[in-house]
Amino acid sequence: MIAEFTRLMDRLGPFEPSPRVAVGVSGGADSMALCLLLKSWTEDRSGSLLALTVDHGLRQNAADEAIQVGSWLKARDVAHDILRWDGVKPLSGIQSAARDARYRLLTERCHAEGILHLALAHHREDQAETVLLRFAHGSGIDGLGGMAAVRETGSVRLLRPLLPVSRDRLRTYLTETCQSWVEDPSNQSPAYARVRLRGMADILAREGWSTARAADTARRLGRA
Template identity: 55%
Template sequence: MTAAADRGEGRAAEPLARSAVALTDRDMTCLMAPFGPFEPAPRIAVGVSGGADSMTLALLLEAWAAARGGGAVALIVDHGLRADSAAEARQVAAWLAALGLEHHLLAWRGPKPRSNQQAAARVARYALLSEWCRRHGVLHLATGHHRDDQAETLLLRLGRGSGLDGLAGMPVVRELAALRLLRPLLSVPKARLEATLRKRGHPWIEDPGNRNPAYVRTRLRRLRPELEARGLTAPRLAAAAGHLGRARAALERAVASLLAGAVAVDPSGYAWLEPGPLVGAGPETGQRALARVLMAIGGGAYAPRLERLSRLYDRLSTGLGRGATLAGCRILPRRGRLLIVREPAAAAVVPLFPGAQLRWDGRFEVVLARDAGGGRGSLALGPLGEAGRAGISDGLDQARAGVIPSAARAGLPALSDRQGLLMVPHLGYCRVPEEAPALKKCRFAPENALTGSRFTVA
């Protein structure tokens, strides 16, 4: 752990950082304006690592929210990947406590991957932050990504051969299932963030990982002087990402319009798709629309690989024969339309406890009552499956079950205990009728909804 402040450590010693202008509360008001309107007394969570970016954001957001009757709450994640990570998290907490800023420590527990640690840590961090916000009713989560981060993201994705979506960089706001992810500093250079803390005499942490050549971002930063000499400056790269972001946003609007007329999603978690409009829209728009449907029904976090998606799209006009599978979905021809259902084998079985709240299989929001299970033993949630579907034919609510296509039933969420299948809410089945209220919610609400989160640029 390295603390950097006015004594000139790390990048703070660079001339650019020395000459940069500190951000003011008025600047923060302007940066937050695009995210409004906010509810009365807004409460905003901030992911704080201790770096100059997140520390500056926490300080400015606290003042901004307090002026509106609310406040900021800092969330510090200890990833446990370095020996000093716990001490580092405690140091950040001590700084925040001295400032009177509400803060909470969140730990990433369990086994850690040996490879691709940065990506795994990023996924774990967002999961911890989002879950805390959900449990505490916080609607906004802000992160300290800045203009230099956006420029690096564009270069990294260019090197990976990314298409328009990747080259558009990070959106300034992302709508998630239960909260908004805000990036108020995305147009601000890092030098101004460091200048803000230096003016206040406040230290920050320089992450040792930023100097580790094992990471691609570190190697890229070492090339920065050469890149800038060739005109690839952070302002130009960030501006290019902005242009591409606006192109992506326009394309997503076209996709949303196409989906509205070509797809019908049922609350039981399946969809009917008219292939003609997607084919007529052309591959750029049609493939994106197809990917959105597959992500929503399959519960996936990411779009299918382009090569496989393109092959499936090409078959829409020539016929799918007996059907296809992709992204955890079955795509089945039905009288000129396509029925898209979840592949039951791709859905996991997860143990549950009374009072549990989760998004199962990336698709269904599930809430159990605190007295669920009635003392009969362990509970688990998984796909109904073909065997389960056959075993409950006599106990169904035929009026409810009859409207769900047979192929879609196997992927429905099913609650089990030690004695076997207990409940299939979408089919009206409950082995122990008095247990029906125990499942307080089981609602189709995929993490990636059909129209997705509109891409937004600063």
Template identity: 55%
Template sequence: MPYEKPTPLQPISAEEFDQLISPFGPFESDPRVAVGVSGGADSLCLALLLNFWLRRRHGRVVALIVDHGLRQEAKREIKQLAKWLTGYKIEYHVLVWSDQKLRKSGQAAAREARYRLLTGWCRSAGVLHLALAHHRDDQVETHLLRKDRGSGSDGLASMPIVWEQDNVRLFRPLLSVPGERLRATLKSWDQCWVEDPSNDDPVFSRTHVRRRLAQLPQRRQEVAHIASMASEYAAARAEADEVTAVMLSQATQIHPAGFCWLDHRLFSEAPAGVGVRGLTQIILAVGGNKYGPRRDSLLLLYETLRRHQLTGGRTLGGCYIAPYGRAILLCREPCASGHVLDVLPGQCLVWDHRFQVTLLGRHSPSRDKFMVRRLGEHGWRTVKQKSVGNNERKLPLFVRYSLPALWDLDGLVAVPHLNYRGDANVGGTDLRFAARFRPRRAFAGPTFRGVDSLDVGGGNFK
């Protein structure tokens, strides 16, 4: 077996990190950037690099530590990590993972739950940016895992370098850096780290891929080659996203109530690949799902729309799709938006993966139970008993049924998008409920500006 001569590993310099972080700028003045930190070499190195970088810009980094409660050693490790962070004067917060069911779930579900926990803290603290420490080795492993599963070109592009979730921007500045250089950087600072035993747990597929890579005769060269292939797929995905974003910005009108109109002619004239990609993005944004519908179902709907053969309503991916005049209506399927979310005054939460809901103001002890759920047919009958403006009545019926509404134990309290407030239900309180359309998946990735160009606020009731 050929011997791969090791080469000296250079720590990441301040100048190099400037170059790594520059694609994600510009940042606001005095920026605050959160970073998920486990205590492992990767996340600890990123936290320290960000700390040095932000202090030179009068900003600060905030370390977010997730306590999964799965290992007895975790408490000791978190205590040690907190001591290290305090030594660097880094603000940190420990987020306790309390969902017992998710603790027993698969890696994908657990990862999604961690992201919700991290972005939830960022949203409540007003932090716009969340940095993650995935590096080149992680990207290569992801590429090989997806290749083994038969993923298409988008899947082989592996992890995105930046995306938006729950109104927080997540980014990975170290995605082009080998993991061993992060450890070399910590060693240059005489900084220890925590080893995660799950990295060697054979129950995980990623562990087997990692072992395969370690046995390659020319590991560094071959890993670099695989990383280059993933980058090429990522560049192709980014280019396709850009073209799709242009088409969607011209062919769609996005409404603050969480639905959109699709221009039939412009959509039909787009190349097939762009049309299918755009339709997927709309369904993801309006339907609130993380993953798109089945490919065969999607292609069937696309061909039906392209050929102007949609004569009635149909559902796909949590969406209701129907012809509406000269356009196509895509809105949330009412019966699919049945999520009930308890909310307290002062909270800002995400409902149905689509709306950022906020409840502010005073409340009396007799009115201490509030929840957000869809308006539904019953709620719409209640609204109709009061005067509703013509503009609100123009909303398609299925849209009205799927709107976010505030309820208490006595009934309907408020529907911001219909300018409705049931004064009898709130007593002498001064509650203000707002709902803003902030889909989990943007209409065409972080480059799309269709939503930002509109006033997407749902308004308050006072």
């Protein structure tokens, strides 16, 4: 997995000598795997890694989970900090607002630290779900290109090196490295469209749809 990850990161360069990278770590399997892979990658290049966990304050156990993530990463010798979304939360559109707050807090911290690269743990299934949701909302070519592996936002480059990698592969990697992760209960809630799509995966597969094909479609449309 380390060698494959190095090839994936090479596609996102160039990087400065001794690259400084921040990574958003929710504590889920995807972000924990990305964090450990980045630790190896930055160490091999005499760089540094800062893991950042956003506590949205929306779930009772969120604060404890953020502390647990910090404990796991301290044991791995990874610098870690918790960013909190304070203030009044909206009564509607909370998922979108939480996502915007997360990006804002992460990019603001990167800017304050002078870190150019912010890595996010979106993987192949995330990309496939994004394409399907955008198709359902009538997106054109730009939208159906899915999430970009690299996106320049001004002061920060958003990196998504794991877009070609499956969720199961990342969990296998964590198991092999004896690393636990947090299971977010919202990932099982049918209140969210992505969760409902996952429940339809078997039906879609019988019609020839797969996450690999959807992600490949996004790659080709993104290139177009």
